[in-house]
Amino acid sequence: MPPDKDHQREYLTRQSRVRGMLLGLALGDTVGAARGKVPAAGPLRAGVSTQLACFTVEGSIRALVRGSHKGICHPPSVILHAYCRWAALQGIEVDKMRRRWSAGTADKTWPDGWLAGVPALTERRGSAPSTVTALSRIDEGQEHMATKSRGCHALTRSLPLAAIGPAAIAQAGEIAALTHGDAAAQSATVHATALLHHCLTSTFMEGDRPGNHSEPTARAVLQAGIAGLPSADRPDTGQEHAPLQAALRHAVEQPADVTRLARLAPDATAPSALLGGLYAAVSFPARADIGAALNFAAAAPDGDSVACVTGALLGAVHGADALPVDLVSRHELAWVLDTLARDLLAELTDSPSGSEYVPGWDPHWWSRYPGW
Numbered sequence: 001m002p003p004d005k006d007h008q009r010e011y012l013t014r015q016s017r018v019r020g021m022l023l024g025l026a027l028g029d030t031v032g033a034a035r036g037k038v039p040a041a042g043p044l045r046a047g048v049s050t051q052l053a054c055f056t057v058e059g060s061i062r063a064l065v066r067g068s069h070k071g072i073c074h075p076p077s078v079i080l081h082a083y084c085r086w087a088a089l090q091g092i093e094v095d096k097m098r099r100r101w102s103a104g105t106a107d108k109t110w111p112d113g114w115l116a117g118v119p120a121l122t123e124r125r126g127s128a129p130s131t132v133t134a135l136s137r138i139d140e141g142q143e144h145m146a147t148k149s150r151g152c153h154a155l156t157r158s159l160p161l162a163a164i165g166p167a168a169i170a171q172a173g174e175i176a177a178l179t180h181g182d183a184a185a186q187s188a189t190v191h192a193t194a195l196l197h198h199c200l201t202s203t204f205m206e207g208d209r210p211g212n213h214s215e216p217t218a219r220a221v222l223q224a225g226i227a228g229l230p231s232a233d234r235p236d237t238g239q240e241h242a243p244l245q246a247a248l249r250h251a252v253e254q255p256a257d258v259t260r261l262a263r264l265a266p267d268a269t270a271p272s273a274l275l276g277g278l279y280a281a282v283s284f285p286a287r288a289d290i291g292a293a294l295n296f297a298a299a300a301p302d303g304d305s306v307a308c309v310t311g312a313l314l315g316a317v318h319g320a321d322a323l324p325v326d327l328v329s330r331h332e333l334a335w336v337l338d339t340l341a342r343d344l345l346a347e348l349t350d351s352p353s354g355s356e357y358v359p360g361w362d363p364h365w366w367s368r369y370p371g372w
Contacts (some may be wrong), residue, residue: 011345012348015318015341016296016320016321016342017164017319018316018341018344018345019315019319019337019338020316020318020321021163021200021316021341023051023118023311023315023334024310024312024314024323025160025312025315026047026053027052027308027323028297028309028311028312029046029308030044030047030302031298031327032297032304032305033089033126033304036205036296042330043121043326043332045332046120046125046333047125047126049126049128049153049157050306050337052128052307053122053329054337055085055086055157056082056175058340059075059079059080059081059083060078060118060164061343061369062370062371062372063078063371064351065366065369068355069353070352073371076175077142081159083109084100084101085097085101085113088126089121089122089223092132092136097138105129105212110281111244112370113367113368115301115340118336119126126256128153130180131180133179135179141209146177147177147180148180149180149181150182150185150272152268152302154177154188155176155189155270155273156308158189158192159308162316163197163348164193164344169197172186172189172190173190175189182270184271185269185271188273188274192277194225195229195313196312198228199221199222199316199317200226201311211365218284219251220281222282225343226248229241229244247264247279247282248282251280251282251284255283256280256284258296261279261297261300266301267284268304268305271308272302272305273302273305273306276309276367277308277310278284278309278313279311280296281309281310281313281314287318290315290318291327293314297309310324320338352365
């Protein structure tokens, strides 16, 4: 096969996995909120984790744009700005947010960027109390605004960072800490993004031999991903390594057990979302079982967050085409998430707006993703 075809296929596979991660996250959020009983017809509404995840992606793209044009960037600060745009669209501390940020735009139009024009992102879709409380205290400075919360939104909104790579994963804890000061929430977020990155980049195929058309198995991919995580004695990763290994073992030995799921994920915290999501994903590792995995994850005490992680993991392993078509086609933010996934990869591989010294090929990219 010619090298250009190899490159094209590798890119399309990568794109499908990133799309699968974001769309799977959103489907899990929706199915979890419905406790696995989604309407048989009609649009499917996005949850608050999905809304925030959209702004994590958009903020990440804008941070990359800034780095290309300015040569220096602190991504957590740019992503904090993204969460402030979400807050303003939600009607949260609008005057305070506008006073803080509108001075950075030439025409004082804020929030800016194309994502601010999506109507579904202006609607309240559940609560994110720790995120809202911290953003409301933004005038106190980044080092003082965070709450002491261990809540799941620190993790679920940060999952898209996995698509960017090691640099973003290294900052995942700091991004979680913008609003959630609990060390366990930050550590779980780092582990979740590291695992997801492994899912997105793994080339493992079960039974992979010449002429054997095999597909990734989530069980094998996640097992290898957990084995590659930093050990628990590393202060920057906390103490989730051993529990993750235990959750994996339980899923292999005692899969799809609702009682076990409730023990692993008893509440709406970031560690519970990670452990429960891992258990559900490994319990249903096959490509054809993603819908069953989401319905099972939705049975957790906090089904939203657990199914959110489950969907992201399985979508990253199997790709967007494996997700249930009847759900994806009805999700109100499917096009938005698909666009964000494609644009993130475009920025990572081709920098459409160019750089400080190289002109870009897309004259509208900067207005879509202003670099600040």
